[in-house]
């Protein structure tokens with residue numbers, strides 16, 4: 001028999017993400033195809049894992065997919081300090097109950113009882129209430145913290161410590177679904193996810209979206225004209241393909257350049273010095289440094305050529321200029 005949610009679960013459900021795609025949310029043929037694949041796995045009960053570099057769009061994908069499942073969504077962001085309690089909850093304190101018995105007015109009997117108070121956290125609430133758990137950057141949490149997921153994902157049983165909650169195992173609600181994200185290129189503060197956990201998920205790589213999708217998202221997020229957004233996206237994509245970077249230039253970089261250009265009312269043009277400066281501010285720090293780790297003037301020249309190629313006078317006559325050919 002289903003139990004009513006505990007008061008902490010009810011509070012969390014009341015605060016669960018109400019995800020409604022806003023006007024800036026873009027769906028393209030490519031995004032529809034990824035959604036379709038992922039939903040097929042989730043509908044059968046398999047967790048889906050979007051793996052990709054920072055700024056590639058995996059969190060947005062996970063959240064919009066969660067919204068399609070039409071269940072309350074709980075978002076958990078992995079952290080190095082996590083332990084099992086961070087996922088399932090734990091005893092957070094004690095509750096003292098005093099019973100005062102005045103059965104004879106002149107005699108007062110007092111009973112005192114102290115009991116631990118258990119507080120559910122996201123995984124327990126999602127498993128018991130049938131929510132969708134989005135576990136962003138799950139590999140930032142130590143593998144030992146994530147161990148509890150193994151039986152949840154395979155046997156659909158949540159194992160709890162003997163505690164104030166009163167149960168040591170909970171059968172996972174049939175509507176519980178889990179969506180994970182991770183960044184394989186980020187090594188700072190991340191942990192190697194255990195094979196057993198990865199083996200239970202369907203991993204979909206989201207390295208970058210196709211050109212049309214990146215342009216559509218950049219237009220939607222910046223309000224820039226399509227032709228201008230396309231130049232920025234092409235420039236950033238070409239830089240990405242060149243591999244002349246230490247930090248991947250992703251969709252997020254395109255959105256940032258486009259939003260700033262729109263906000264500052266800059267022409268997206270190589271002869272607009274403030275636009276060129278904007279591109280350098282947002283891209284140069286990603287370029288490979290020279291020997292001794294200092295910024296390499298050749299990388300700056302390479303970026304200047306990129307800006308000229310995609311945003312110069314010649315580019316203005318073409319909607320889709322060829323590659324700049326800066327690849328090493």
Ligand SMILES: Nc1ncnc2c1ncn2[C@@H]1O[C@H](COP(=O)(O)OP(=O)(O)OP(=O)(O)O)[C@@H](O)[C@H]1O
Pocket residue numbers: 024025026027031052053054055056057058059060061183217220221251252255
């Ligand atoms: N379909 C979309 N519609 C509108 N904006 C989008 C869409 N997909 C991605 N974006 C935007 O692209 C940017 C990068 O996406 P997101 O934050 O999901 O990337 P990420 O891979 O999760 O990055 P990180 O690993 O750094 O968290 C964000 O500003 C996000 O809002």
